[in-house]
Amino acid sequence: LRFFKWVGDILMEILQNRTMDTSNIRRPTLLVDVKKAKKNIAKMAQLASSLGIPLRPHFKTPQSLQAGEWYREAGVDCITVSSVTMAAYFMEGGWRDIIIAFPVNLRELPLLNDLSSKGKIGLILDSVEVAKQLSAGLLHAVDIWIEVDCGQNRSGVPVLAKEQVLNLAQALDKLPHLRFAGILSHAGHSYQARGKAAILEVHAQALADLQSLKLHLIRKGFPHAKLSYGDTPTCSVAANFEEVDELRPGNFVFYDLMQEQIGACVEEQVAVALACPVVAVYPERGIAILHGGAVHLSKDFLVDPMLGQHFGKIALPAMGGWTTSLPGSYLKSLSQEHGVAVLSKELIPLVHPGDLLMALPVHSCLCADLMGGWMGSDGMWYEMMPRPGLGNGNKKNTG
Amino acid sequence: LRFFKWVGDILMEILQNRTMDTSNIRRPTLLVDVKKAKKNIAKMAQLASSLGIPLRPHFKTPQSLQAGEWYREAGVDCITVSSVTMAAYFMEGGWRDIIIAFPVNLRELPLLNDLSSKGKIGLILDSVEVAKQLSAGLLHAVDIWIEVDCGQNRSGVPVLAKEQVLNLAQALDKLPHLRFAGILSHAGHSYQARGKAAILEVHAQALADLQSLKLHLIRKGFPHAKLSYGDTPTCSVAANFEEVDELRPGNFVFYDLMQEQIGACVEEQVAVALACPVVAVYPERGIAILHGGAVHLSKDFLVDPMLGQHFGKIALPAMGGWTTSLPGSYLKSLSQEHGVAVLSKELIPLVHPGDLLMALPVHSCLCADLMGGWMGSDGMWYEMMPRPGLGNGNKKNTG
Numbered sequence: 202l203r204f205f206k207w208v209g210d211i212l213m214e215i216l217q218n219r220t221m222d223t224s225n226i227r228r229p230t231l232l233v234d235v236k237k238a239k240k241n242i243a244k245m246a247q248l249a250s251s252l253g254i255p256l257r258p259h260f261k262t263p264q265s266l267q268a269g270e271w272y273r274e275a276g277v278d279c280i281t282v283s284s285v286t287m288a289a290y291f292m293e294g295g296w297r298d299i300i301i302a303f304p305v306n307l308r309e310l311p312l313l314n315d316l317s318s319k320g321k322i323g324l325i326l327d328s329v330e331v332a333k334q335l336s337a338g339l340l341h342a343v344d345i346w347i348e349v350d351c352g353q354n355r356s357g358v359p360v361l362a363k364e365q366v367l368n369l370a371q372a373l374d375k376l377p378h379l380r381f382a383g384i385l386s387h388a389g390h391s392y393q394a395r396g397k398a399a400i401l402e403v404h405a406q407a408l409a410d411l412q413s414l415k416l417h418l419i420r421k422g423f424p425h426a427k428l429s430y431g432d433t434p435t436c437s438v439a440a441n442f443e444e445v446d447e448l449r450p451g452n453f454v455f456y457d458l459m460q461e462q463i464g465a466c467v468e469e470q471v472a473v474a475l476a477c478p479v480v481a482v483y484p485e486r487g488i489a490i491l492h493g494g495a496v497h498l499s500k501d502f503l504v505d506p507m508l509g510q511h512f513g514k515i516a517l518p519a520m521g522g523w524t525t526s527l528p529g530s531y532l533k534s535l536s537q538e539h540g541v542a543v544l545s546k547e548l549i550p551l552v553h554p555g556d557l558l559m560a561l562p563v564h565s566c567l568c569a570d571l572m573g574g575w576m577g578s579d580g581m582w583y584e585m586m587p588r589p590g591l592g593n594g595n596k597k598n599t600g
Numbered sequence: 601l602r603f604f605k606w607v608g609d610i611l612m613e614i615l616q617n618r619t620m621d622t623s624n625i626r627r628p629t630l631l632v633d634v635k636k637a638k639k640n641i642a643k644m645a646q647l648a649s650s651l652g653i654p655l656r657p658h659f660k661t662p663q664s665l666q667a668g669e670w671y672r673e674a675g676v677d678c679i680t681v682s683s684v685t686m687a688a689y690f691m692e693g694g695w696r697d698i699i700i701a702f703p704v705n706l707r708e709l710p711l712l713n714d715l716s717s718k719g720k721i722g723l724i725l726d727s728v729e730v731a732k733q734l735s736a737g738l739l740h741a742v743d744i745w746i747e748v749d750c751g752q753n754r755s756g757v758p759v760l761a762k763e764q765v766l767n768l769a770q771a772l773d774k775l776p777h778l779r780f781a782g783i784l785s786h787a788g789h790s791y792q793a794r795g796k797a798a799i800l801e802v803h804a805q806a807l808a809d810l811q812s813l814k815l816h817l818i819r820k821g822f823p824h825a826k827l828s829y830g831d832t833p834t835c836s837v838a839a840n841f842e843e844v845d846e847l848r849p850g851n852f853v854f855y856d857l858m859q860e861q862i863g864a865c866v867e868e869q870v871a872v873a874l875a876c877p878v879v880a881v882y883p884e885r886g887i888a889i890l891h892g893g894a895v896h897l898s899k900d901f902l903v904d905p906m907l908g909q910h911f912g913k914i915a916l917p918a919m920g921g922w923t924t925s926l927p928g929s930y931l932k933s934l935s936q937e938h939g940v941a942v943l944s945k946e947l948i949p950l951v952h953p954g955d956l957l958m959a960l961p962v963h964s965c966l967c968a969d970l971m972g973g974w975m976g977s978d979g980m981w982y983e984m985m986p987r988p989g990l991g992n993g994n995k996k997n998t999g
Contacts, residue, residue, distance in 0.1 A: 226707065227711070228685065228707070261937075283937045284937055285627070286627065303879070303937055304879035304889055304953075305953075306626070306954075307877075307953055307954035308625065308626045308627070308954060308956075309626050312626070327880060328880065328953070330953065331953050334953070334954065355889070355935070355940060356889045389935075478705045478706075478708075480702070480703035480704065481727065481730070481755050490703055492705050495898065496966065496969050499894065499899055500898055501899050536754070536788070537660055537965055537966065538682045538702055539702070539755070541754060553729070554703075554704075554730050554733070555705075555707060555733065566936055567899070570936070588972050588987070
């Protein structure tokens, strides 16, 4: 039986490879290894399931209704998004339990009222001032999560300011349409960590502080207060999530070179690469020019101990995907459309204008957001949400 | 008469201001001061006209057919673009003389053949290898410009390698469908300059080398060889363009803080700003959180002697536009959707969640590309070209 499964897997692999045909790629195109992405989802769903809590993945990374199906297959039924527009896109696509993990924007009340009439919307805020204005403008009930800053130092009430959080919870309790749900925190400072030990250190401190805050709320009259937590680095390496009521990582579906440098994944787990046509090769300078620039990859960069500052690593196309990154080959600079690739001595004689090279991105969220869609290794074209900045959407909602 | 013109201007101003209504802005929205943009175009058109040569502006900055009309009004009838897709968009909109100032991508031959059947297409390349493959695949004649590297060190034949350029010109001459037009160069190293003297130094060296190369070609059998040249910094400050046959700057239509730091413009000429809703204010930390992040502004940053590293400066909305940037107020970091703004002591007590702040972008080309459209001070909504990375476009052209 095992043998037949093995033969079946190989046949599936051949069929899948046949459908992802890179020979027709004419310009920068994002490729996604669907098998890897699904494996990344399965692993995270398994973590949540072993903890007995929901996985509420952040969809700002894939931003795609079609990719949403991968998560549904893994049992996911609640999600996180980063804007009201993104919430509208996913609600339109059938998702009915959505946290907008971005501080309430009071200018978007009309769209919020529309959304909260159709499904369960969770919002985050950290001030009584905003809570009051929100409450006054809402027509339907929404869940309210108090945003707590557990160390990132961006937005949220400081995790140690327990009385401030309690006072806010008490104020929320009296305001119409606001259902206090609990505290929500993003340990974004885990992105500064390098290595598993450093990630676990960030996690241990953040979790201890958040647990203590949650228990304070429970003791002081909010027995149902929940804790929403979880970023890709901590959720990729930690095992202890006691008192956490839901996990909210996002980037893990694709991972990227930044996550690899942080220590949240290994390169084999990176499920995206940008296919870039080669347009010029300068063997004497060790350089090739790729069509693949800042409007495709974003200007996010890493500083690598060996390569220095770079905007992505270079791999070769391979059956159904791409090889591991090639030693000494990376994007050293980006213009609007140009990528300047340093290629190793071994590689450069093999590369010619008209070839394709694969760029592993530094930051897959921004790269996907720029590309707006991708070619899956399953042969499907995946559409992403239309850009909110695009005329139609914006015009419609500014009026 | 002067008095009536003055009254007329004021009336126009009032009418224009009435049409740009920022009170309805709900989320990050790009605003363009159309008057400033047209003034920037008029000034550049005046330079070209005084030199007796065409202005062939780079449209990768505005990427909009509607904005193209501003240039037509200033007498422009030939343009530059950075991709084949962008050429297709502008040709569809009636532009018939287009240089694609990006090294020929051999994978895009089908679309190139389509375009060159409809209008005058100019392409750039720097190798015989590419020229031969291009010629073999073309169905119609195109102009070929030899790309020359005058110091940027990205792509092109080094400007001092005169024999290499001559050999390439001779090879082009024998290949079907290729009409050798001349040499094309981008002094992109002017972006490293700070101050007018430094820009002029880059310009003087680049121009001298390019003049010498052009004269070499003229003497050696190519009497009609032209020189296409010009980036925003050099075209904004230099006056001598002897032997230059067309000017190709792009960014000047909007300018931005990078151009201001380079010394190519003053802040008053910057014609774009991103309107950002304020979602949280922390007076004790001197910080406000704006809706306006990396997916709106890009991750391009500047290092300012006073402010340090920043992603944009902060201004206030004003009748029909925005104020000058406020001292000590800037974006110190960006996440995907969040902008973390440092606000001065004077400003912060005046700012509340639900307000709008204006971010002057570091790099207007990338910001506009991300936003996909803008609200003009003339009350019009300007659509930009649909993103080539978006599913439809890409799918259509990969097949």
